[in-house]
Amino acid sequence: MPELPEVENVKRSLEQVGVVGRRFVGVELHAKTLRTPLKKKMNQDLKGQQIVGLKRRAKFIIFETDDFILLNHLGMTGSWRVRDSEQPKLKHDHVILNFDAGFELVYNDPRRFGLLELMPKAKMPTHPWLKSLGLEPFDDNFTGEFLFQISRGIKAPIKNFIMDQRRLVGVGNIYASEALFRSQIRPSRAAGKVKKEEAHRLADSIRRILQQAIDSGGSTIRDYRNTHGETGGFQNLFQVYDRKDKPCFVCHDSIRAKFLAGRNTYWCHKCQR
DNA sequence: CGAACCTCCTGCGGGC
């Protein structure tokens, strides 16, 4: 479900509800596995640990405690919410983090594509889930020049290329289509055929669109909610995503759709070359 | 190595 803007908003809303500074009383596991098995040891390890920081890396949320990193990915349908003790447990409430003063954080995830793994702090840099991640789009080193250089000789479609988390992180299926529309590049074009000037436009579009989406609270197609239960607003600003056969807002030609990287991809054939 | 599929899982909207 969530791409960088949604994950960033979840992370910020977790900060707002006051997660940082809380001390773990325990962890309740109500499922055997998410994307990977939920380890029972998590409960013992986290007991007494204080959350000292909250970070986002790519589409991961990182809970930092005194001694551990609790790594979380929301997959397609993962969400966090604060539960008051009166509230009954809901379907797909797989993990409950119990903190001091009765504060409870619930991880809900119908499809269980999400991830929750605990590791010692020192293991983080070499952890399989994190070690191969590419540049953050808001890193100063992420430039059109960078995008141009790393895409030379790549035959895969540019859309697949910008979604590949090993090069650039944070862009998923929605923002790939949207960023390519705004940079006037067809999603199916071979990455290696993207010109230097276009690479600059694309890098700028990616950064701008992700920032706009963050500012709008992310995009809610169906499931996405932040920790307060609020939906995003960026879905109202889609130019092409999920607009097959609808008129392009710029030239009024019909928006086209086809599968790339196994996912539906949207573009305007006139505006994008 | 890269690229095209497959896979995990549940829910829901559209079509018949």
Next chain:
DNA sequence: TGCCCGCAGGAGGTTC
């Protein structure tokens, strides 16, 4: 109205 099919914000694994 109800059932069935296909598709959904991800991404690692498999195969060629």
